[in-house]
Amino acid sequence: MDLKTASKDIQNNKPAAIYVCYGAEKYRIKEFIDFATQQLIEPEHRDFALAHYDLSETALETVVEEAEEIPFMVPRKLIIIKDSSVLTAGKDNSKLEHRVESLLRYMEEPAEYSILLFWVNGEKLDERKKIVKAIKNHACVLPFQPMGAEELISWLIRHAKKQECDCSTAAAEALVQSAGTGLGILSAEMDKLCLHAGRGGTITIDSVHQLVARSTEQNVFMLVEQIAAVRLEQALTIFYDLLKQREEPIKIAALIARQFRIMLQVKELSGQNYSQQQIASQLGLHPYAIKIAGEQARKFDNQKLRSIVAHLARLDYQMKTGAIDKVLGLEMFLLRLGA
Structure with missing residues (x-):
């Protein structure tokens, strides 16, 4: 049943x-x-x-x-x-x-x-x-396994409707990109957005960006998204914001490397005709994260992704051994990638 x-x-x-x-x-x-x-x-x-x-x-x-x-x-x-x-x-x-x-x-x-x-x-x-x-x-x-990407967005829209608020698919996706895929956090953030919109109101992408704080992981996710879309200026803005929040450059580099590894794995498994759900199960990730990583990975070929992952591994070694300034090393990586 x-x-x-x-x-x-x-x-x-x-x-x-x-x-x-x-x-x-x-x-x-x-x-x-x-x-x-x-x-x-x-x-x-x-x-x-x-x-x-x-x-x-x-x-x-x-x-x-x-x-x-x-x-x-x-x-x-x-x-x-x-x-x-x-x-x-x-x-x-x-x-x-x-x-x-x-x-x-x-x-x-x-x-x-x-x-x-x-x-x-x-x-x-x-x-x-x-x-x-x-x-x-x-x-x-x-x-009760993690919902698929479309199911998660539908769940958020229904959650808003229960509180007599409208939420578009784009606003729901913006919320997931800001708050992650944890249902407890998403529910609390949606409650906050509905309270702000008021009964009969509409939740917009702007209200999500104004009211929902992004975690370091979600900021890095958005940084990679900007890189994949070749929007270097926005990517650097997120990077500098992370530094202002006193985030350690080595941690930022590790999170960027993780996202590119996921993109490479998703691209390779998709090439072997694995479904989104099967890839999520193989990698131990939420199906929504697999969907977004798949969309990001389309902007790169397999060889380019392998090259980026290898470059990040070398950068990690250089940063940890003091061979390069940590902030400068990441800036140069982002500039090269954007170019």
């Missing part, structure tokens, strides 16, 4: 007996848990109908006993369980012994008045475990 179907079933008051949420996008897992809580449990029932457990502190069989116990003064219970080791390959430092057979028995005949929702702290479930194989047969298993 996918997230859309699971959400629709919850809205129609037809929840599954057990949900298992896992993946890299913890913000979206929290969103789903909040949504399930609002839809399934009346506000006046939440004192008695909601239970929270952490399997690093509580044995699994205690959770099962809670699920089997008839609810007090409420029609049903929602039991939210955090897990870092029972369903994953993670190390259990709590030294608790979990009797997984109690959950295996429960899954055969779950209580109709209880809903178990596992929040797994891990990007994958451990497929080797018997309990995981059983859960895949009896529970609603929902992966």
